[in-house]
Amino acid sequence: MSTQGSVTGKVVVGIDGSEASTQATRWAARLAAQRELPLYIVHAYGLLGRYYGELPISSGVFEAVEDEAKTLVSAAAEAARAEAPGVEVEAVVIDEPPVTLLIKLSREARFVVLGASGLGGFAGMLAGSTAVGLAGHGECPVVIVRHREGQEQPPADGPVVVGVDGSPVSERAIAAAFEEASFRGAPLVAVHAWLDVEYESAFNRARVFFEGGPLQQDEERLLAERLAGWQEKYPDVAVERVLAKDRPKHELLERSATAQLVVVGSRGRGGVAGMLLGSTSQTLLHHAQCPVMIVRPGKNRD
Numbered sequence: 618m619s620t621q622g623s624v625t626g627k628v629v630v631g632i633d634g635s636e637a638s639t640q641a642t643r644w645a646a647r648l649a650a651q652r653e654l655p656l657y658i659v660h661a662y663g664l665l666g667r668y669y670g671e672l673p674i675s676s677g678v679f680e681a682v683e684d685e686a687k688t689l690v691s692a693a694a695e696a697a698r699a700e701a702p703g704v705e706v707e708a709v710v711i712d713e714p715p716v717t718l719l720i721k722l723s724r725e726a727r728f729v730v731l732g733a734s735g736l737g738g739f740a741g742m743l744a745g746s747t748a749v750g751l752a753g754h755g756e757c758p759v760v761i762v763r764h765r766e767g768q769e770q771p772p773a774d775g776p777v778v779v780g781v782d783g784s785p786v787s788e789r790a791i792a793a794a795f796e797e798a799s800f801r802g803a804p805l806v807a808v809h810a811w812l813d814v815e816y817e818s819a820f821n822r823a824r825v826f827f828e829g830g831p832l833q834q835d836e837e838r839l840l841a842e843r844l845a846g847w848q849e850k851y852p853d854v855a856v857e858r859v860l861a862k863d864r865p866k867h868e869l870l871e872r873s874a875t876a877q878l879v880v881v882g883s884r885g886r887g888g889v890a891g892m893l894l895g896s897t898s899q900t901l902l903h904h905a906q907c908p909v910m911i912v913r914p915g916k917n918r919d
């Protein structure tokens with residue numbers, strides 16, 4: 618059985634043998650090729666219970682699980698090399714709980730990539746518990762690979778869309794989105810929602826009725842200021858600014874139908890203190906029609 622090695626600067630992808638994880642592996646391989654980074658494929662099976670009641674699980678059970686795991690990572694490595702020939706691929710099997718292991722790997726990885734739902738996941742295209750747990754705790758950008766309903770593969774064209782709300786983590790999301798758009802040769806759509814807090818109030822509902830007044834001008838200025846320095850750094854990226862009189866999750870979810878990637882901070886300025894994921898990032902994880910990159914405070918892209 619392979620053991621964990623260094624993942625510094627690598628693209629890490631977690632697999633479980635599901636079709637969603639196969640899609641994530643191929644997506645991660647293309648990302649690694651774009652960035653000229655190694656790809657680290659990991660299957661964590663996390664056998665936490667070594668006993669069944671009073672009886673220990675036999676060694677034969679563990680051997681069978683490890684053999685199956687090795688078969689999974691071998692197939693994933695083959696799929697990755699076929700998708701992105703020339704990319705350096707390492708595939709490992711580790712006996713740790715998936716979320717715990719992936720969070721640990723995220724401390725040194727460049728990106729961690731997962732499928733939207735794995736084996737045992739819920740029907741209806743909802744994100745699995747591993748994806749939600751990692752998105753809430755990962756220390757590097759976490760990508761959950763999603764696709765359009767009725768399609769088998771995630772989209773490979775369209776703009777990169779980023780949610781902008783003026784919070785510190787939103788600044789990190791903007792940086793990540795410009796970088797992604799530049800590497801992909803894609804335009805960037807920067808969305809700043811007019812109702813940019815994640816709860817309803819009489820004040821927010823009233824703001825909808827102001828058209829072109831001081832409040833709207835303030836929001837336009839905020840968006841322009843947040844993008845200015847990045848547009849200078851990435852002059853090759855065509856930027857569309859969108860000021861939406863809506864809650865962020867509604868506008869970003871709609872934009873995901875034509876995007877190749879949506880980038881958001883884990884929680885914005887309207888989030889509830891202490892929450893690891895805001896309602897916008899939660900909604901996108903479960904319902905977006907393209908891959909979603911969650912950027913959290915901390916290391917990320919310093």
